[in-house]
Amino acid sequence: MKNKLKIERAIHELTQEELANKVGVSRQTINSIETNRYVPSTTLSLKISELFDKCVNEIFELEESD
Amino acid sequence: MNKQEFLDCERTRLEKLKRYVLLPNYSKKVGLVLLILSFSFLFAAGYFLEGAATLKVAAKNIILISLLMIALAKEKIEDELVEKLRSQAFSFAFITGVIFSIFQPYVNYLVAAVVEPEKLVFEPIGDFVILWFMLTMYLCFFRLLKRTS
Numbered sequence: 001m002k003n004k005l006k007i008e009r010a011i012h013e014l015t016q017e018e019l020a021n022k023v024g025v026s027r028q029t030i031n032s033i034e035t036n037r038y039v040p041s042t043t044l045s046l047k048i049s050e051l052f053d054k055c056v057n058e059i060f061e062l063e064e065s066d
Numbered sequence: 067m068n069k070q071e072f073l074d075c076e077r078t079r080l081e082k083l084k085r086y087v088l089l090p091n092y093s094k095k096v097g098l099v100l101l102i103l104s105f106s107f108l109f110a111a112g113y114f115l116e117g118a119a120t121l122k123v124a125a126k127n128i129i130l131i132s133l134l135m136i137a138l139a140k141e142k143i144e145d146e147l148v149e150k151l152r153s154q155a156f157s158f159a160f161i162t163g164v165i166f167s168i169f170q171p172y173v174n175y176l177v178a179a180v181v182e183p184e185k186l187v188f189e190p191i192g193d194f195v196i197l198w199f200m201l202t203m204y205l206c207f208f209r210l211l212k213r214t215s
Contacts, residue, residue, distance in 0.1 A: 026143040032215050041146050 003060045006034045008052045023047045088140045097135030104128040126194050133201035137208075151215060155208035163200035167191060 009019055016030045023044060032038035040048070040060075049056045067075070108125045111118055141148050171190050178186055 020143075025145040025147065026141075028212075028215065029145050029147040032147060037215055038147055038150075044146060 001039050001060055001066055002036065002063055003033060005030070005048065005059060008054070008059060009034075012052060019048075019051075022051055087138065088144065089135060089138045091140050091142060093135045094139035097132040097139065100128055100132035100135070104132060130194065130197050130201065133198065133205070137201055137204050147215060148212075151208060151211040155204050155211055158207045159200050159204035162203050163196060166199050167196045170195075 009016070014022075016027045016034075020027045020030045024047075025044065029038065029040075029044075033040050045056050045060055049059050052059065104125045108122060108129070111122055111125065115121070171188065174191070175186070175188050
């Protein structure tokens with residue numbers, strides 16, 4: 001699964017730490033999601049999309065291999 | 067109570083148990099202090115105390131308890147990634163523990179056959195060694211997964 005988390009974070013001028021604090025996870029979790037090492041849960045995906053005021057599909061996309 | 071209600075009740079109880087199974091973050095430090103003290107005692111007892119089997123068994127039990135305290139201590143931020151890494155590390159530790167407990171007696175036997183053939187006895191490994199190995203493996207896997215995630 002690929003995501004546009006880094007782009008969205010840059011648009012909203014948020015650091016990984018700030019985003020992590022807002023959605024209640026660690027900075028390491030945000031970093032792992034951005035580098036595609038970790039696929040977040042539905043709850044976390046919804047929290048992130050709500051924060052950026054976008055649909056989940058606009059931030060997280062399935063790849064052909066998924 | 068029908069079967070479905072019974073299953074729901076059991077599930078709720080297990081969910082509650084899962085919530086309370088982790089210890090506060092400071093128990094990591096307490097566990098580490100206990101581990102060092104009990105290891106030091108066991109090491110010293112090996113040299114200076116003849117017998118004292120009960121104390122040695124107690125020290126071994128404290129080693130296991132302290133390792134368990136470290137293993138179950140919450141991280142500073144306990145989120146879903148940590149939960150996933152924790153369950154991965156537990157499963158890796160369980161698998162390596164089972165393999166270790168099956169094959170280690172044979173390895174010991176083969177080594178003894180080469181080194182001390184006159185004292186050749188096949189002995190299964192004890193519960194302390196298996197539990198110590200599994201808990202240590204868990205801590206190693208968890209640290210490794212956390213560093214690489």
